[in-house]
Amino acid sequence: MTSNGQNAALVQLRAFLAAADLPFESRLPPERELSERLGVPRPALRKALAVLEQEGQIWRHVGKGTFVGSRPLDTHADIAAIARRTDPAEVMRTRLLLEPEVAALAAIVASPAHVAEMRTCIQRSRSATSWRQYENWDNRLHRAIAEATRNGLLLALLDTLNAVRRAVTWGRLRPDRASPPPDHHSFAEHDAIVAAIEDRDADRARTLMREHLEHVERNLLRPRLS
Amino acid sequence: MTSNGQNAALVQLRAFLAAADLPFESRLPPERELSERLGVPRPALRKALAVLEQEGQIWRHVGKGTFVGSRPLDTHADIAAIARRTDPAEVMRTRLLLEPEVAALAAIVASPAHVAEMRTCIQRSRSATSWRQYENWDNRLHRAIAEATRNGLLLALLDTLNAVRRAVTWGRLRPDRASPPPDHHSFAEHDAIVAAIEDRDADRARTLMREHLEHVERNLLRPRLS
């Protein structure tokens, strides 16, 4: 029992791949054509292909074909598509996971100019005359903290997160009549976070940011009381 | 000059919109059909539509149609654009910020099926016969951990991060001759991380993931010694 038809198929397939020396991500012939070219029945060829796929050398997909290399994970960073498959709670949980760490990192590497930018945002948010204005400056503040990390990639990811958040929250906007009360919890919390960053106290910045977002989350669930 | 044909068109269009009471983002009839229904010539209707568009009540696009509400801002995060403005070090710092928290969250909410998936990836990575195969299963493992958080948005962000990482690292691939040695540091570290997740020990999972990535980072800077 040195070789049956199926093992022969695997050997021939390996030989074919070695001989072809295909570049990465390139497509190899469809199964029907390949089975004919190698003189191997399709079921046997499929088993051989399954082995190679298990080994991670190729990947296949119905309607697309068989490709060399590893299956490309979805690179479609389409905001709308993401927003369709998520919800406000998930957005909040993601912010809660990300932003405390961002604040901690900002505390380590932020420059005085960054801190000044944060202070400006806080001041503008305090003098906002509508919820829309307030939210605008609140967003700018959180982005300023992200900028302070001096990590463009991280910033891009947070921008994506924010775009999704806007897309998800779309439609259920606060009535633009009133404005945030002077004792709104966020004001003091924003101050404390920026102070921690200025003090280079990463742990405190992280904790305060987490608590701040938890308060925001609570207000989201029970929005209309002020 | 109380009303000419064009003003009449605007009035009729407003009446139509009020009567229809269309939900947000919904499409209204194409111009040709609408002009016939309202008994208004198309040029006049178009001017009326232009007014409404100027007012921000509707938006239009060739081939798509006319819609109620405000034009959705097309924010498709372009992987290539991000990759151009970053570098491997930044990618690593971002992973170091994100993935420990992801591991901690996974430890809290992962299901046995998720853990089994991780174990499979580890096993496959151990039996890899080339660095490419190893990296493939390493990626799948890290993604399995992200999936275990049951947070689709977080998963999408990590996929974006990975796409950027690939784009940045592109070209400088390890030679595919050798294979990872059996005592490669990642094997034991992967095992420990998944064990911590299975034990629902979030703190341990976070710490182990951070240490693991720090080792990976060190190996990236001084790559060819094994």
Add this chain to the structure above:
DNA sequence: TCCGGAACCAATTTTCTATTGGTTATCGCG
């Protein structure tokens, strides 16, 4: 001069067809 009508243009969606990996049924051979 100005507006309505029609034809035309370009971007987009929709529809149809061909392709492709995956599955199932059937037959042949040992």
Add this chain to the structure above:
DNA sequence: CGCGATAACCAATAGAAAATTGGTTCCGGA
């Protein structure tokens, strides 16, 4: 019976063709 090859069929995908739609141009008539 068991195993595998052949063929037919299925579902997902890509690609081309056709239809749709907002925008533009041109011309005739009031």
